[in-house]
Amino acid sequence: AQTVTQSQPEMSVQEAETVTLSCTYDTSESDYYLFWYKQPPSRQMILVIRQEAYKQQNATENRFSVNFQKAAKSFSLKISDSQLGDAAMYFCAYRRPGANSKLTFGKGITLSVRP
Amino acid sequence: DAGVIQSPRHEVTEMGQEVTLRCKPISGHDYLFWYRQTMMRGLELLIYFNNNVPIDDSGMPEDRFSAKMPNASFSTLKIQPSEPRDSAVYFCASSLSRALSSYNEQFFGPGTRLTVL
Numbered sequence: 752a753q754t755v756t757q758s759q760p761e762m763s764v765q766e767a768e769t770v771t772l773s774c775t776y777d778t779s780e781s782d783y784y785l786f787w788y789k790q791p792p793s794r795q796m797i798l799v800i801r802q803e804a805y806k807q808q809n810a811t812e813n814r815f816s817v818n819f820q821k822a823a824k825s826f827s828l829k830i831s832d833s834q835l836g837d838a839a840m841y842f843c844a845y846r847r848p849g850a851n852s853k854l855t856f857g858k859g860i861t862l863s864v865r866p
Numbered sequence: 867d868a869g870v871i872q873s874p875r876h877e878v879t880e881m882g883q884e885v886t887l888r889c890k891p892i893s894g895h896d897y898l899f900w901y902r903q904t905m906m907r908g909l910e911l912l913i914y915f916n917n918n919v920p921i922d923d924s925g926m927p928e929d930r931f932s933a934k935m936p937n938a939s940f941s942t943l944k945i946q947p948s949e950p951r952d953s954a955v956y957f958c959a960s961s962l963s964r965a966l967s968s969y970n971e972q973f974f975g976p977g978t979r980l981t982v983l
Binding site: 784793794795796798801803842846848849850851852853854856857858859 | 896899908910911914959962971974977979
């Protein structure tokens, strides 16, 4: 079975600084997707960024980028120029290809941003 | 599009009462997923439907939980009788299998926070 581990329950970053959130996963599959979701206090699950395992290039979305290390099964999220609105819970998630595949989530990390 | 709609947003009930959570998926989507979020277990899949048919309900915790999808635009998750340990946030998500992108993004609703006293 696939598992996703986020070992840091909380992190804090100064506004405008850079922070990296860690995630590791375990799977025997070679093709899969990895995601980072943001959950603000409103509870809405917001997709931040995704990575396809067969792509070597790390995904980037504006201030958000990932460091995908397939051999190490590591998938970290880097947030540059942190903003107060980035404060939220962040979940790392795994999914096999196919519309019928469930998302497997890590336990999440609470990110606070200091003004 | 309005996105995935869930109701109610908050539900407070007493132990032993029946609870019904509702979900309207994005129009045209053929997959619907119910997830539960708790402090102890995090986010986990309860059940999912394809074209209104339940495909995998292995995540449903007990017989007290049941889910239906009578048509393509409506699904319910029912708990009868409810217990305090059912207190959680319940999310509904939908996706389209024939999406141009192969990764079939799951779009989440805002969730229902259930409190069972």
